[in-house]
Amino acid sequence: MKVFATYEPQSTSIKTLVHLAQMSRSGVVAKYDYGDPLHNLLHYGSLSPPMYNLGNIPTNISLFLNYGGKDSLADTFDIARLLDNLKNHDPDKINVKSIKDYAHADFIMGKSTKKDIYNEIITFINNQSTN
Numbered sequence: 001m002k003v004f005a006t007y008e009p010q011s012t013s014i015k016t017l018v019h020l021a022q023m024s025r026s027g028v029v030a031k032y033d034y035g036d037p038l039h040n041l042l043h044y045g046s047l048s049p050p051m052y053n054l055g056n057i058p059t060n061i062s063l064f065l066n067y068g069g070k071d072s073l074a075d076t077f078d079i080a081r082l083l084d085n086l087k088n089h090d091p092d093k094i095n096v097k098s099i100k101d102y103a104h105a106d107f108i109m110g111k112s113t114k115k116d117i118y119n120e121i122i123t124f125i126n127n128q129s130t131n
Contacts, residue, residue: 015032018032019032028051029051029052029054030048030049030050030051030052031044031049031050031051031052032049033048033049034049053085054082054085054086055085055086055088057085057086057089059088059089059090059093060090060093061093062093062094062124062125062128063086063089063093063094063095064094064095064097064120064121064124064125065079065082065083065094065095065096065097066097066098066099066102066107066117067079067097067098067099067102068098068099068100068101068102068103068104068106068107069098069099069100069101069102070100070101070102070103070106071102071103071104072103072104073104074104076098079098083096093128095120095124097117097120099116099117102116
């Protein structure tokens, strides 16, 4: 816990926090909204920020996705939307794992994280390197 508390929370820019809030409030995964159509036009060539199409993630990229049932930063509704965007992903290149009792920091600080997640990640990576 002492090591974790030394480095967390890590600093970030206000712009990053505003961007996170924009996506959270709108429910849309899009680039940063400059709050003015002219500024958006200058940055993106359109009056509003373009959306990220998560379905464009290459299907041959290996993805190991973990989420917890008690994670307020990545709730199950958001995960369901993400997984819907990834429904055409190569099944050999994606591993999705839900742990009902995990919250956000449990993936790093949980007492059983090695058993619950890390061993599976290592196996997944090793299998990807042989494919």
